[in-house]
Amino acid sequence: xxxxxxxxxxxxxxxxxxxxxxxxxxxxxxxxxxxxxxxxxxxxxxxxxxxxxxxxxxxxxxxxxxxxxxxxxxxxxxxxxxxxxxxxxxxxxxxxxxxxxxxxxxxxxxxxxxxxxxxxxxxxxxxxxxxxxxxxxxxxxxxxxxxxxxxxxxxx
Numbered sequence: 001x002x003x004x005x006x007x008x009x010x011x012x013x014x015x016x017x018x019x020x021x022x023x024x025x026x027x028x029x030x031x032x033x034x035x036x037x038x039x040x041x042x043x044x045x046x047x048x049x050x051x052x053x054x055x056x057x058x059x060x061x062x063x064x065x066x067x068x069x070x071x072x073x074x075x076x077x078x079x080x081x082x083x084x085x086x087x088x089x090x091x092x093x094x095x096x097x098x099x100x101x102x103x104x105x106x107x108x109x110x111x112x113x114x115x116x117x118x119x120x121x122x123x124x125x126x127x128x129x130x131x132x133x134x135x136x137x138x139x140x141x142x143x144x145x146x147x148x149x150x151x152x153x154x155x156x
Contacts, residue, residue, distance in 0.1 A: 019080060023048040034067025034112055037093035038074065039086045047085065054095050055104055063108050064101025066130075068094055068123070070115040090119065091126045098129035110134060120154045 026033050026048055036052035039045060046052055052064040068090045074082045090113070099111045110132045113120055120135040133154045 011054060015145055020047060024066055026050065027076075034065060035069065036066050036097050037068050037088040037090055039088065041086055047080075052093075055101060055106055061107055062105050063110060064098070064104070064106030065112060066094065066097040066101065067111045068111055068113045068115065070119045074114075090115065090123060094123055094127045098127060102129060104112055108132070112136070117154070119135075124154050 019033050033048070033050040034052065034054060034056050035046045035050040038047055042045055042075060049069070053064060056063050056065065070090060071087050074080070074085065094111060098111075101109050108131045109129060110128075111123065111130045111134070113123065113133060113135045115123070115135060117135060123130065124133055135154060
């Protein structure tokens with residue numbers, strides 16, 4: 001099972017293609033792209049047909065996976081007008097999606113994020129329904145146990 005949050009160039013900087021290019025790229029892959037909290041204003045759905053969340057079964061366990069970004073991410077999308085999308089706060093949407101996944105039978109909920117570490121820590125502290133947060137915005141890798149949320153761990 002593979003998930004992709006963002007591509008990186010040779011210097012390690014995130015590349016954010018335009019909507020048409022991104023949609024084409026998504027359609028050429030065989031794995032799900034998740035984005036729960038940035039919605040197309042026209043459709044009310046996540047950008048480019050991405051899913052908000054997904055449930056998978058692995059070794060007999062039901063796992064809920066959701067995708068979130070921070071609002072500042074929108075400023076990096078030079079080909080997307082921020083007025084064309086609705087941003088939903090990552091804590092608010094993370095809570096809603098995690099509860100929805102639990103109601104659908106998820107034993108464990110994982111958030112895949114594209115946020116800076118302080119926002120991942122905020123998510124861990126404020127959304128106990130999320131068991132694991134895998135962040136993809138840091139330039140260096142780290143793994144931290146955040147004591148404010150005993151059930152959540154953040155990997156960046």
